[in-house]
Amino acid sequence: MLSTSVPSKSKMAVPGPIATPPTLAALSGNALVLTTPGGACTTARSARYGRPMASGPLQLSFVRSYVDIDDLPYVNAEVAFVGRSNVGKSSLLNALAQRKNLAKTSKTPGATRLMNAFELAPENSGRWLMDLPGYGFAKVSKAEQAKWATMLSRYIEERENLVSVILLIDGAVGPTALDLQTVEWLESLDRPITYVATKADKVKPSKSKKRRTELTDKLGVARSEVTWVSADKGTGIPELRAIVRDLLGAS
Ligand SMILES: Nc1nc2c(ncn2[C@@H]2O[C@H](COP(=O)(O)OP(=O)(O)OP(=O)(O)O)[C@@H](O)[C@H]2O)c(=O)[nH]1
Numbered sequence: 001m002l003s004t005s006v007p008s009k010s011k012m013a014v015p016g017p018i019a020t021p022p023t024l025a026a027l028s029g030n031a032l033v034l035t036t037p038g039g040a041c042t043t044a045r046s047a048r049y050g051r052p053m054a055s056g057p058l059q060l061s062f063v064r065s066y067v068d069i070d071d072l073p074y075v076n077a078e079v080a081f082v083g084r085s086n087v088g089k090s091s092l093l094n095a096l097a098q099r100k101n102l103a104k105t106s107k108t109p110g111a112t113r114l115m116n117a118f119e120l121a122p123e124n125s126g127r128w129l130m131d132l133p134g135y136g137f138a139k140v141s142k143a144e145q146a147k148w149a150t151m152l153s154r155y156i157e158e159r160e161n162l163v164s165v166i167l168l169i170d171g172a173v174g175p176t177a178l179d180l181q182t183v184e185w186l187e188s189l190d191r192p193i194t195y196v197a198t199k200a201d202k203v204k205p206s207k208s209k210k211r212r213t214e215l216t217d218k219l220g221v222a223r224s225e226v227t228w229v230s231a232d233k234g235t236g237i238p239e240l241r242a243i244v245r246d247l248l249g250a251s
């Protein structure tokens with residue numbers, strides 16, 4: 001279980017096989033660069049299935065907010081957005097759907113306080129994206145932090161249909177010590193991780209190469225395993241849509 005502000009050491013100390021991170025490297029070898037010079041999206045080819053993957057906006061609708069994992073119904077497949085408070089989880093969900101206010105965002109950390117479920121359109125129903133509260137936000141009461149930590153821990157540990165954690169790292173400053181502890185914790189649970197570096201627009205082009213190397217070196221993954229996105233500018237969004245569709249087995 002997560003402690004009030006950091007992933008629990010005891011959980012991270014659980015011995016066992018360390019999961020191989022998800023196979024985004026495999027995907028990256030494929031045609032996932034989708035935007036034309038005019039900005040129009042084409043399709044990508046799924047490395048896993050060899051079928052074309054759409055990269056247009058995800059057709060998402062809000063299902064409801066949950067406090068208790070025991071209330072969550074069975075779904076076919078689910079991905080969850082996990083990361084520090086304010087890293088841009090809700091903004092990214094909106095960008096994937098090309099909607100402004102589908103998920104609540106805020107300059108102030110702590111905007112998302114519940115587990116908010118979003119479902120793909122009827123032809124892909126039973127496939128969910130879960131927007132979760134962030135970790136590492138000290139400015140809420142200890143009691144509230146403990147509540148979020150328990151919620152997040154139980155969700156990650158117990159949610160059967162979770163096919164991958166979309167782990168968001170701030171592209172300008174991450175990974176933080178807390179991010180690295182989260183990676184360790186997820187690995188100890190054998191949870192596949194899809195790495196996303198957010199706020200790419202905040203990294204100066206002249207520093208971009210160095211920053212990307214720094215971030216992946218700290219994470220200990222190949223550069224091709226991290227998708228860089230900017231919810232503000234649209235960078236990397238078509239690629240991530242294709243990855244999410246692929247993870248969820250959606251068209
Ligand atoms: N420059 C820039 N700012 C961003 C980007 N994505 C999100 N932000 C800003 O970051 C702040 C936090 O965004 P949210 O999407 O609410 O972050 P969150 O991770 O959902 O935060 P919690 O719900 O508190 O866990 C907001 O002010 C966003 O406008 C981005 O790509 N670029």
Ligand SMILES: [Mg+2]
Pocket residue numbers: 089090091104105111112131132133134
């Ligand atoms: Mg949020």
